[in-house]
Amino acid sequence: MGLDFVENSDEEGNGVMIDKVAASSHADATGLLRAGYHLIFVNGKPVHGLSFDEAIEPIVEAEGKVQLTFFTGEAEYFYGEWKPEEDWLEQFRQKIMSGSAPEDEEQ
Numbered sequence: 016m017g018l019d020f021v022e023n024s025d026e027e028g029n030g031v032m033i034d035k036v037a038a039s040s041h042a043d044a045t046g047l048l049r050a051g052y053h054l055i056f057v058n059g060k061p062v063h064g065l066s067f068d069e070a071i072e073p074i075v076e077a078e079g080k081v082q083l084t085f086f087t088g089e090a091e092y093f094y095g096e097w098k099p100e101e102d103w104l105e106q107f108r109q110k111i112m113s114g115s116a117p118e119d120e121e122q
Contacts, residue, residue, distance in 0.1 A: 016074075016081075017042035020054065022067035028094020030054065030063045031070045033085070048085070053093055056084035059112040061104070064094065084111055 017040020020031045032053045042048045055063040057073035058081060074081055086093045093099070099107075 016040070018048065020067070020071060022070075023053070023090055023094075027090035028064055028098075030065060030090075030094065031067055032090070049087075052085040052087050053090060054083060055086050055093070055104075056082075056108060056111065058082050059108055061108065063104075082111075 017037040018033055019035040019037070021034035023030050023032060030053055033048060033050050035050055036043050036048050053063070054070060055061065057070075058077060060073050062070040062073065063086075074083070091097070
């Protein structure tokens with residue numbers, strides 16, 4: 016896959032983010048992924064706020080292609096005071112699963 020993940024600290028709300036995008040990997044070739052992006056869904060399953068092992072498990076267990084959804088801002092804006100409402104996140108997840116989510120969805 017070409018991605019190395021690292022667990023966020025407790026202060027950052029847990030969850031995992033990209034630590035490194037391997038050079039010459041498919042992830043690197045797309046130019047879409049960068050270190051610091053927070054993994055929030057794997058194949059539509061919420062993984063935000065989970066421990067490292069719990070968040071990575073759906074990737075490891077998946078057969079074939081895996082759809083990863085990332086939050087590209089700072090952890091404090093997803094896990095902190097300004098985090099999105101759970102209802103909004105669920106609606107966003109449903110849009111992703113239906114294939115109708117725009118690239119830059121506004122809250």
